[in-house]
Amino acid sequence: MIVVLVETENxxxxxxxxxxxxxxxxxxxxxxxxxxxxxxxxxxxxSVVSELASAGVRTVYHAGGPDFEAYGGGxxxxxxxxxxxQAGAVVVTAAGTNRGNEVLAHLAARWDVPMAANVLSxxxxxxxxxxxxxxxxxxxxxxxxxxxxxxxxxxxxxVQASPAGAQGDASVVELSPSLSERxxxxxxxxxxxxxxxxxxxxxxxxxxxxxxxxxxGPGGFSGVDDLASALGGKVGVSRVVTSLGWRPHxxxxxxxxxxxxxxxxxxxxxxxxxxxxxxCASSKVIIAVNTDPEAPMxxxxxxxxxxxxxxxxxxxxxxLR
Amino acid sequence: xxxxxxxLKRVPDSSSEVVLTPxxxxxxxxxxGWTVSPHENCAVxxxxxxxxxxxxxATVLTLGPEDAVDQLRGALALGxxxxxxxxxxxxxxxxxxxxxEIAAVVASHEDEGRSxxxxxxxxxxxxxxxxxxxxxxxxxxxxxxxxxxxxxxxEGSEVTAVGEGADGRETYQVPLPAVVAVMEGGVDxxxxxxxxxxxxxxxEIETRSPVAEPSGAVRQRLTLPPPAPSSVQVLGEGxxxxxxxxxxxxxxxxxx
Numbered sequence: 001m002i003v004v005l006v007e008t009e010n011x012x013x014x015x016x017x018x019x020x021x022x023x024x025x026x027x028x029x030x031x032x033x034x035x036x037x038x039x040x041x042x043x044x045x046x047s048v049v050s051e052l053a054s055a056g057v058r059t060v061y062h063a064g065g066p067d068f069e070a071y072g073g074g075x076x077x078x079x080x081x082x083x084x085x086q087a088g089a090v091v092v093t094a095a096g097t098n099r100g101n102e103v104l105a106h107l108a109a110r111w112d113v114p115m116a117a118n119v120l121s122x123x124x125x126x127x128x129x130x131x132x133x134x135x136x137x138x139x140x141x142x143x144x145x146x147x148x149x150x151x152x153x154x155x156x157x158x159v160q161a162s163p164a165g166a167q168g169d170a171s172v173v174e175l176s177p178s179l180s181e182r183x184x185x186x187x188x189x190x191x192x193x194x195x196x197x198x199x200x201x202x203x204x205x206x207x208x209x210x211x212x213x214x215x216x217g218p219g220g221f222s223g224v225d226d227l228a229s230a231l232g233g234k235v236g237v238s239r240v241v242t243s244l245g246w247r248p249h250x251x252x253x254x255x256x257x258x259x260x261x262x263x264x265x266x267x268x269x270x271x272x273x274x275x276x277x278x279x280c281a282s283s284k285v286i287i288a289v290n291t292d293p294e295a296p297m298x299x300x301x302x303x304x305x306x307x308x309x310x311x312x313x314x315x316x317x318x319x320l321r
Numbered sequence: 322x323x324x325x326x327x328x329l330k331r332v333p334d335s336s337s338e339v340v341l342t343p344x345x346x347x348x349x350x351x352x353x354g355w356t357v358s359p360h361e362n363c364a365v366x367x368x369x370x371x372x373x374x375x376x377x378x379a380t381v382l383t384l385g386p387e388d389a390v391d392q393l394r395g396a397l398a399l400g401x402x403x404x405x406x407x408x409x410x411x412x413x414x415x416x417x418x419x420x421x422e423i424a425a426v427v428a429s430h431e432d433e434g435r436s437x438x439x440x441x442x443x444x445x446x447x448x449x450x451x452x453x454x455x456x457x458x459x460x461x462x463x464x465x466x467x468x469x470x471x472x473x474x475x476e477g478s479e480v481t482a483v484g485e486g487a488d489g490r491e492t493y494q495v496p497l498p499a500v501v502a503v504m505e506g507g508v509d510x511x512x513x514x515x516x517x518x519x520x521x522x523x524x525e526i527e528t529r530s531p532v533a534e535p536s537g538a539v540r541q542r543l544t545l546p547p548p549a550p551s552s553v554q555v556l557g558e559g560x561x562x563x564x565x566x567x568x569x570x571x572x573x574x575x576x577x
Binding site: 320 | 333335336337339341348358359360415416417420444445447448449450451452453455456457459460463464465466467468469471485486487488489490491492493494495496499504505506507509539540541542543544545546549551552553554555556557558559560562563564566567569570573574575576
């Protein structure tokens with residue numbers, strides 16, 4: 001059995017969790033038909049159960065009640081631990097989000113097994129060998145997870161989410177994991193969407209207009225803001241921009257910022273350093289505007305304009321009016 | 322008065338080309354130079370602020386080879402008041418090994434009457450990206466742990482940690498002693514002053530040997546992803562390229 005920790009968003013299964021379920025099904029198929037179960041903490045609307053059934057899940061283990069209304073890494077880990085014991089799972093996985101990685105780290109510590117974060121693929125089952133991202137994706141690491149259960153998270157966009165071939169119903173099994181006092185106190189005490197800036201909007205944006213050092217200063221973003229607005233997108237910036245204090249951190253795209261996967265990413269005045277590329281490599285189409293034709297952002301882009309963003313963007317805006 | 326231990330790791334500077342060691346077991350920092358992860362720079366900043374705000378102390382710790390002392394001196398120059406160097410070849414140490422060595426320092430200092438109320442770490446190192454040391458340490462120390470936060474303050478016997486999570490701006494309030502894993506974004510790390518650099522040179526760094534042989538990571542090898550063949554279509558130069566650019570945007574469906 002493979003157990004997948006599933007995260008939800010707005011009464012739906014999060015896209016990254018659907019990707020993880022797809023990855024897990026592929027692993028199960030390679031193992032000769034190992035079934036995939038899911039664990040959900042907190043609210044479990046019927047819509048999520050239906051989605052999970054479509055994703056090939058037959059048993060949804062659910063931890064609800066006061067201890068799971070708010071996120072807590074230790075509490076969620078206890079739920080997965082219970083599910084793993086009931087299912088007899090040999091593999092435990094989750095999406096490579098902060099939550100997914102944190103919960104799996106709890107489990108790896110409790111079980112004294114290795115954990116592989118942000119896995120892209122598996123190379124073999126015996127021994128169970130996975131390939132994962134390190135250095136923000138600039139290098140790959142092959143790891144062998146010989147201890148059981150094998151614990152790993154799946155990197156975002158490692159696979160494209162797809163429904164299972166056969167449709168069916170999923171049954172729900174309620175969990176009642178016992179929690180330590182440490183698990184109970186280390187949980188979200190309050191949450192507010194009011195001060196998050198635009199981080200979530202950037203992550204999910206279909207169009208992102210990015211700017212880097214080429215903006216020249218905090219006053220150099222008016223065209224970028226205008227273009228993002230005209231294209232119905234969001235602004236994303238490179239790390240140097242936030243380090244210089246030109247724009248807030250929640251706009252930072254990169255290894256230690258937001259990872260984006262828009263349909264179109266227009267990168268203006270961004271050289272394309274490794275850290276930035278780690279955050280934008282999943283963009284479907286990249287258009288670079290840069291004075292340097294040899295900049296990595298240009299050579300890796302699908303389309304490029306060689307020129308100064310301060311000239312190109314206003315001219316483009318004029319043509320869009 | 323809050324005594325903080327902040328842990329950092331010497332990592333290869335990833336802003337330039339990544340080169341692997343001949344045995345493909347590590348990134349060769351001889352070519353890239355060495356630095357500290359952005360997350361850990363913020364953890365150091367938070368440690369210094371908490372120590373200053375509460376009249377406590379900020380001690381920096383690293384596990385690494387001899388020349389990782391440079392990263393410790395850097396943190397001391399910023400305002401950390403003590404430093405511990407576990408001298409070891411960090412490439413041989415997996416997340417569980419590192420957590421064990423940090424826990425041993427905490428226990429040893431506690432035996433000497435120097436206990437830490439709060440241990441801060443980076444959420445994940447920019448080279449290995451393991452996401453585990455803080456959580457594993459919390460189990461060894463039997464302390465609560467929160468991660469993925471970028472603002473950390475202490476009032477009395479409670480630490481408040483705030484981060485951007487799946488449910489918006491999320492706040493944790495956890496009793497001390499605790500372990501917190503920090504992400505970049507909440508604070509701007511300060512730059513060292515000249516007097517800070519001078520002061521840092523005079524601070525004695527406690528050097529230690531590891532308490533146990535590393536069990537190591539389960540790494541087989543590192544590889545570099547094959548360079549994607551460039552298929553860039555250059556639309557032109559400067560404003561003359563704008564019509565072609567507009568046409569591309571129309572074809573992509575983002576401009577009507």
